[in-house]
Amino acid sequence: MKIHKIIKHIAIKHHFVLAASFFLLISIFAGCKKDEPIDEDGLLITTRTECAVTNFELLGTDFVTVRSKTAVIDTIAGTINVEVLFGTDLKNLYPQFTLSQDAKLDPKITGKVDFSDMTNPKVYTVISGNRKVRTPFTIFITVQTPTL
Amino acid sequence: MKSKYFQYSHLLLLFIFLMAACKDDDYSIPDAGTALQNDCIKRSLGPNMVGLKIEFAYAMALPKTKGNLVSAQVEASIAGASTTYLENNSYYTNGSGVDVAVPIGLPSVNDGAVTTVTFNVDTSAATLRYYYVVPEAARGKTVSFTFSAKSSDGAIVSYKMGPYDVPKMDYKLNMVVTDGANCYVSIADMAVYDQADAALNADKIDLVYLYRSLTPLIFEHALVAPAADAQYRPGVTLPSGVNKNTKVLKVYGLQDRDLSNLQYNEYVDDLDFQQLDLSTAANFAINLKVEAGVWVETADGKYRAYIFVNSVSAGTTKQMTISMKRYLL
Numbered sequence: 356m357k358i359h360k361i362i363k364h365i366a367i368k369h370h371f372v373l374a375a376s377f378f379l380l381i382s383i384f385a386g387c388k389k390d391e392p393i394d395e396d397g398l399l400i401t402t403r404t405e406c407a408v409t410n411f412e413l414l415g416t417d418f419v420t421v422r423s424k425t426a427v428i429d430t431i432a433g434t435i436n437v438e439v440l441f442g443t444d445l446k447n448l449y450p451q452f453t454l455s456q457d458a459k460l461d462p463k464i465t466g467k468v469d470f471s472d473m474t475n476p477k478v479y480t481v482i483s484g485n486r487k488v489r490t491p492f493t494i495f496i497t498v499q500t501p502t503l
Numbered sequence: 504m505k506s507k508y509f510q511y512s513h514l515l516l517l518f519i520f521l522m523a524a525c526k527d528d529d530y531s532i533p534d535a536g537t538a539l540q541n542d543c544i545k546r547s548l549g550p551n552m553v554g555l556k557i558e559f560a561y562a563m564a565l566p567k568t569k570g571n572l573v574s575a576q577v578e579a580s581i582a583g584a585s586t587t588y589l590e591n592n593s594y595y596t597n598g599s600g601v602d603v604a605v606p607i608g609l610p611s612v613n614d615g616a617v618t619t620v621t622f623n624v625d626t627s628a629a630t631l632r633y634y635y636v637v638p639e640a641a642r643g644k645t646v647s648f649t650f651s652a653k654s655s656d657g658a659i660v661s662y663k664m665g666p667y668d669v670p671k672m673d674y675k676l677n678m679v680v681t682d683g684a685n686c687y688v689s690i691a692d693m694a695v696y697d698q699a700d701a702a703l704n705a706d707k708i709d710l711v712y713l714y715r716s717l718t719p720l721i722f723e724h725a726l727v728a729p730a731a732d733a734q735y736r737p738g739v740t741l742p743s744g745v746n747k748n749t750k751v752l753k754v755y756g757l758q759d760r761d762l763s764n765l766q767y768n769e770y771v772d773d774l775d776f777q778q779l780d781l782s783t784a785a786n787f788a789i790n791l792k793v794e795a796g797v798w799v800e801t802a803d804g805k806y807r808a809y810i811f812v813n814s815v816s817a818g819t820t821k822q823m824t825i826s827m828k829r830y831l832l
Binding site (some may be wrong): 404415416417418419440441442445446447469499501 | 717719720721725733735752754755756784785789790795
């Protein structure tokens with residue numbers, strides 16, 4: 356009778372050990388997936404090589420556009436030409452870029468940007484999704500001229 | 504072995520059911536108190552600016568068998584303006600959702616910082632509204648209130664509210680600026696001047712209003728510093744001595760409730776002025792529209808202000824109605 360109880364106890368113990376091993380195995384397999392590559396900003400590095408600005412916007416301090424017409428983006432020359440409304444406060448503008456898929460911008464835009472120094476136009480570099488192609492874009496701003 | 508194993512499973516299931524059964528008790532109406540009691544809420548929102556009212560609703564009640572209410576009073580830590588009052592009406596809400604007033608006593612009496620209403624009807628419950636008109640003496644300070652009620656059985660209860668900050672800022676509503684006439688804005692005086700008065704107050708003129716239709720440019724309604732480049736104030740001849748270089752930052756959609764005649768639920772408060780950075784701001788703002796506004800800092804760095812555009816009219820009138828909050832730095 357006593358031996359019978361011991362065997363029973365060992366059987367239960369064996370059952371739990373099996374179950375625990377099974378879960379451990381699942382956890383190990385779940386944890387063994389291939390890491391996706393990410394860059395220093397925590398963004399996914401993909402295989403894309405496109406490196407373009409597809410749209411450009413400039414907002415004033417009131418978060419309303421200051422463009423007088425659509426910005427002209429030349430991907431080959433790496434230029435963005437934009438005319439802004441007369442009276443635009445060039446020291447306090449918020450640029451907005453739309454980039455090709457998976458690309459990112461350098462330097463990052465973290466707030467207002469001073470575009471008032473027209474002799475030294477701002478340059479932003481677009482970095483492709485695979486982080487291997489870098490295309491600089493120079494932003495040339497002109498202000499509507501008053502005809503008084 | 505199997506039966507023992509299932510015995511554990513049943514225990515686990517039982518535990519889960521027990522946990523799932525732990526729900527809150529249903530609400531039940533609390534028992535009425537057996538003595539005089541009171542409660543209070545603050546009804547008004549936003550900055551407690553000097554000149555505006557802070558509104559409270561003060562409720563007091565005792566069991567009918569204990570007697571009736573004799574008086575109610577509020578003591579403010581800083582005496583309110585003379586128009587401060589405790590209403591001598593109690594309110595109930597009728598079936599249509601309308602507050603209906605029931606007179607309960609004589610109009611309140613102010614004695615220094617204490618406002619009192621004496622009941623002249625036999626009632627054992629009332630909710631009175633208290634309107635504290637913030638006095639100049641409270642500017643930049645905090646104010647607290649002690650509400651108290653007395654019943655015919657001699658019981659007294661009290662309820663403390665606050666402290667509440669009273670901002671430093673001032674405000675002025677609905678000033679009309681007109682192109683070529685009352686077009687000179689003084690932040691220091693919170694006033695609008697014409698050419699002649701601007702010449703007399705030249706050192707206080709911070710902005711000039713103008714309206715121009717300069718197709719294809721979009722100029723229209725503008726507020727510019729007197730020292731702004733002449734291209735931003737075409738056709739304006741400034742009075743002698745009007746030359747301040749005021750900082751101006753244009754914004755849109757900052758609809759302060761006080762300045763917009765109680766239309767919206769945003770507030771510009773002291774903190775906004777304290778944290779404002781106008782170091783790179785321009786000295787002009789053109790193409791201003793209704794509900795746009797400008798942050799302003801005077802050339803001497805003494806004042807910051809927020810000017811809200813209430814309305815504009817072009818055509819022959821060329822006017823703008825503006826309201827202002829001003830902060831002394």
